[in-house]
Amino acid sequence: MSKGMLIVLSGPSGVGKGTVRQELTRRNKGQFIYSVSMTTRQMRPGEENGVDYFFSSEDDFKQAIKDDQMLEYNQYVGNYYGTPRKYVEQTLNRGQDVFLEIDVGGAMQVKEKMPDGVFIFLTPPDLQSLRGRITGRGTDSPATIDRRMDRAVNEINLMKEYDYAVVNDVVSLAADRIEAIIESEHLKVERVIQDYLKVLGVKNDYKTNY
Ligand SMILES: Nc1nc2c(ncn2[C@@H]2O[C@H](COP(=O)(O)OP(=O)(O)O)[C@@H](O)[C@H]2O)c(=O)[nH]1
Numbered sequence: 001m002s003k004g005m006l007i008v009l010s011g012p013s014g015v016g017k018g019t020v021r022q023e024l025t026r027r028n029k030g031q032f033i034y035s036v037s038m039t040t041r042q043m044r045p046g047e048e049n050g051v052d053y054f055f056s057s058e059d060d061f062k063q064a065i066k067d068d069q070m071l072e073y074n075q076y077v078g079n080y081y082g083t084p085r086k087y088v089e090q091t092l093n094r095g096q097d098v099f100l101e102i103d104v105g106g107a108m109q110v111k112e113k114m115p116d117g118v119f120i121f122l123t124p125p126d127l128q129s130l131r132g133r134i135t136g137r138g139t140d141s142p143a144t145i146d147r148r149m150d151r152a153v154n155e156i157n158l159m160k161e162y163d164y165a166v167v168n169d170v171v172s173l174a175a176d177r178i179e180a181i182i183e184s185e186h187l188k189v190e191r192v193i194q195d196y197l198k199v200l201g202v203k204n205d206y207k208t209n210y
């Protein structure tokens with residue numbers, strides 16, 4: 001059985017990664033499995049352990065890092081966030097796609113370890129909208145917003161490391177683009193192409209790089 005595809009959605013804080021991921025999860029009919037991250041941040045009202053995150057203590061998180069249980073991890077606003085390795089590997093080995101929604105630092109770590117993944121950078125239509133979204137959450141002081149914007153500009157510079165850039169202008173359109181990327185990445189896989197040629201009745205001498 002062929003392995004599943006790893007899909008990594010990343011981008012600067014406040015660009016709308018969580019929002020677009022929720023839209024994709026809402027639409028998803030089992031094409032991919034969302035990998036639930038582990039975090040040391042406080043659970044927010046309405047969140048559920050094991051659904052939104054695995055909420056853990058800092059000691060437990062640090063132990064998991066020591067035991068090499070994290071595929072990647074990063075610190076964000078004083079808390080740890082990371083992707084448990086085992087679940088990702090087992091799911092890919094079962095032939096199912098895995099979807100990660102992580103920050104840019106984490107995505108660069110995954111790229112080192114799993115370069116075959118599909119890396120998608122979610123970008124704001126412009127910096128003014130990004131500032132508006134961060135401000136709109138109402139959680140940050142003006143000084144913190146400036147710091148987040150500086151960090152975001154540095155992160156946007158890493159867009160060139162990704163396979164695709166998707167503009168998050170309208171959530172449903174960003175989700176459409178990501179679905180199209182996933183679909184076409186699947187079509188790139190040689191086995192699928194060969195099967196498709198057979199269905200079309202075209203002579204099977206097509207070669208791909210995969
Ligand atoms: N590196 C890494 N970042 C993550 C992971 N899970 C979530 N994040 C990122 O951590 C940041 C903070 O997430 P969260 O606390 O849910 O807050 P919010 O998305 O800013 O509302 C976001 O940029 C997430 O994309 C993870 O497993 N690894």
Ligand SMILES: Nc1ncnc2c1ncn2[C@@H]1O[C@H](COP(=O)(O)OP(=O)(O)O)[C@@H](O)[C@H]1O
Pocket residue numbers: 011012013014015016017018019020133134136137168169170171
């Ligand atoms: N396409 C969009 N247009 C307008 N606002 C958006 C869009 N996508 C997300 N937002 C808003 O921007 C804010 C940040 O989104 P969020 O998903 O928390 O970002 P991230 O997970 O990247 O930090 C939220 O208030 C969200 O409702």
